[in-house]
Amino acid sequence: MTTPYIIGACREHQLDAVRSLARVGFHVGFTEKGLQGVLKDLEEIQARGHLLVATMEDTPVGFAGYDFLRDDLETKEDYIQRQLDYSRHRDQKEWLREERREIQEMYGCGEVLVEYFENPFTVTEDINTRDEDMVLTHLVINPLFQRKGIGQALTEARINIAREEHASVVYVNCWDRGSISRLYEKLKFHSIIRLGPGYCDGSPLRMLGLSL
Numbered sequence: 136m137t138t139p140y141i142i143g144a145c146r147e148h149q150l151d152a153v154r155s156l157a158r159v160g161f162h163v164g165f166t167e168k169g170l171q172g173v174l175k176d177l178e179e180i181q182a183r184g185h186l187l188v189a190t191m192e193d194t195p196v197g198f199a200g201y202d203f204l205r206d207d208l209e210t211k212e213d214y215i216q217r218q219l220d221y222s223r224h225r226d227q228k229e230w231l232r233e234e235r236r237e238i239q240e241m242y243g244c245g246e247v248l249v250e251y252f253e254n255p256f257t258v259t260e261d262i263n264t265r266d267e268d269m270v271l272t273h274l275v276i277n278p279l280f281q282r283k284g285i286g287q288a289l290t291e292a293r294i295n296i297a298r299e300e301h302a303s304v305v306y307v308n309c310w311d312r313g314s315i316s317r318l319y320e321k322l323k324f325h326s327i328i329r330l331g332p333g334y335c336d337g338s339p340l341r342m343l344g345l346s347l
């Protein structure tokens with residue numbers, strides 16, 4: 136059976152279509168200022184050659200970004216390593232809940248929650264961030280083409296790149312709305328921590344990791 140879509144690196148002339156998809160995909164979870172930040176990040180990720188698009192008859196129907204931890208030390212230290220540490224040190228729960236309460240006040244919605252998980256990422260200190268590890272950034276599929284396996288295919292393509300580049304872990308901070316995290320669970324990612332609210336629509340964020 137022929138694949139009706141093609142996955143490849145995003146080229147300059149496809150960026151406008153990617154921006155439009157990002158506006159549609161992210162308008163619920165981000166403020167206008169946040170969305171402007173997302174669009175700027177996408178340009179930088181494309182410039183690093185880390186943006187994939189799925190096209191049908193030359194029209195982008197979805198895109199996905201990634202970075203290596205070495206590309207963005209702030210993400211490495213301030214998000215990934217910090218959240219790994221939180222997932223292992225439950226004595227910080229009250230402090231984390233307090234931080235989430237402030238975020239809830241800022242967004243005016245969402246449930247304050249700190250949820251822990253037990254798996255190889257959280258029960259030992261063996262897995263720690265390395266520069267060559269990958270973090271999945273953005274993922275949006277045109278609503279008309281969702282549930283056709285394109286989001287999964289773009290994620291598998293990023294995992295394959297991580298393997299080729301000798302990453303040992305792929306991380307993602309997922310917008311935990313509806314059943315989005317099922318996509319990662321289907322690909323055998325482990326949940327590391329779930330914190331709410333994480334986005335301006337009140338949804339939590341869930342960090343997950345996949346050991347390669």
Ligand SMILES: CC(C)(COP(=O)(O)OP(=O)(O)OC[C@H]1O[C@@H](n2cnc3c(N)ncnc32)[C@H](O)[C@@H]1OP(=O)(O)O)[C@@H](O)C(=O)NCCC(=O)NCCS
Nearest residue numbers: 160274275276281282283284285286287309310314317318
């Ligand atoms: C999340 C998103 C990227 C999924 O893309 P998609 O192409 O529709 O997903 P796929 O068809 O590849 O789904 C793969 C698996 O993920 C899970 N999944 C995806 N969307 C789901 C949904 N709405 N409800 C339940 N499970 C879902 C399922 O397990 C699915 O496998 P299955 O179809 O065999 O059951 C898409 O819904 C989207 O663009 N949403 C808006 C933007 C967004 O939320 N991005 C994610 C930020 S972290």
